[in-house]
Amino acid sequence: MGSVVCSLDAELGWGFHDLEPLPAERVEAGRRGWSVMLDLFEEFEIPATWAVVGHLMLEDCDGVHDDHPAPEGWFDRERTDWWDRPDLRFGRDLVDDLLQSDVDHEFASHSFSHVLFGAPSTDRELAVAELERSLDLADQWGQHVDSFIYPRNDVGHRDVLAEFGLSAYRGTSPTYDGVRGLFDSTVRDQPMLVEPTVDEYGLVNVPASMFLFGFEGPARTVAESIWQDPMVLQAKRGIDEAVQNDGLFHMWLHPNNLTHPRDDRRMRAILEYLAQRRAETDLRVETIADVARRVHAPQGVDGGTVAADGGTMGDD
Template sequence: MDEGAVVISLDTELEWGFHGFDANHHLSSDGSRERSNINQLLSLFESFDSPATWAIVGHLFLDACDGHHHDIPSPTYEEAPKGWWAEDPGQSRETAPLRYGRDIVESIHESPVPHEIGCHTFSHVLCCRKGFSKEILCEELHAWIDVAAAFDAEPFSVVFPRNEVAHLDALVETGFRVYRGTSPEWPLLFDSGIGPFQVYLKYLLGRPAPVVEPVRVEESLWELPASQHLNYDPPYFSHVDKLLDRRLTRARKAIQEVAESGGVYHLWTHPHNFDEKMFQDLRAILETAERYNVPVRTMQEIIQQKES
């Protein structure tokens, strides 16, 4: 890209991000902390007039449901032997505030900043597991499109749950145009050789986070890879304070590279993960983009610019 940009994508999922898993997710019991984080993020973005792509689980668009979604197939995974919908509480925002979040979507939609409401599937279904299929993903995407229509959100950007990219033909079939790919550094973390050490070295030396470019994968579909995860990434380095400082150093250097040579610095994280340090770092990243005169764009804007 001739004009560089910063992209921020936020996986907005609450308890759906842990659906089907017996895990300590460290969420508040009433959703108040998570909603406070989102409101603080909206305020921060407003102060910089910077839009983000909010990849929202479709079930969060609801205020209540009966727990039965007969139009959407319920895959059976090893992690969810009773079927994917078995854990749907079938309640309301008042009684299950981590499963319903129409108020959250309203806050994002009503922001004076033109944020993008993107898709994180309807139920945070896992797309690379045995028992899943293209047909299930199509139904999940159609369900998301139906509930998002109330907020004038059209199908454009997708973030796959847990970054498990699969069944791209389902995206094409349902009209989505771009998905977030994994960072070029992501495979190194799972390398059985020196890959993790290479990532460690990049952090230790404060190397720039990867600058990426959108890649056309089909005639009507693009991949926009991630650059960096704002949360303590790599997670097993999080206890080392100096590496957290390097996280911000890497982001700043990547933005400087974008300002000089173009490309995209694509930051991602989850709103529920934010703590004081992450808010400080995000503000510093937005200040760096402002200082270098690098615009903050949504995933949708990047692809529209690429095609113009």
């Protein structure tokens, strides 16, 4: 049975607070994109893994975070340029919208303040603090966290994830984004499916197959003027591969990627096609945690998965 996973890095300003210059259009698009994606997921009844930056769950803060072992200057922008922009620093209203959704989304962690876990400056103490604060805040909101999505996909300190009882993370993609990815998948006929694996810490690595906004700018405009949206075509192909080969296709994005109505149309076309293929076939739409549970599920003597009642769920 094929499977499709959609994951989102939900971060508002925290995805950019350490960058200079700021990508202003995307910074301002975070709230809009969050709401659009929630609406689209509800319309097509698609569950997704939402990895939320923990700071968004705070009601307020001093912008100093003296008790947090972050690198010097890490919270400077929060105290200066963004001191009067709580809409970029906090997102309790958006988190509440997510939790109130009729769709059973997975609530995952994207760290506390978008620290890069694979960076040399991120020692174990900082990784522990980032994860612990994020999980504590999620617990205050009544959310148990199983999965972690690394900020900027910079994988590191996996032992810390295991120590805190997480079960899975989104690993780096074995495929290419942008023009190279489009060429490989369409011209070279390279597969877009990924294989979840269990690492040495017992965590399930659910790699990404495709970043849904990896082909932008003038090249996208030209392509759309003479053809169809290349990312929609590529996503449809990945979905079809999952159906045909009983494999896993994992697509991801940030809500802040939706900066214009044409981005909304891209996501609508992809999710509409996913819902259509799910209705026509035995395709599953899963979250990262769903995949991890399936990978870790005990096997019966005939190779079928042992059901909760002790029976065996083999292929019919």
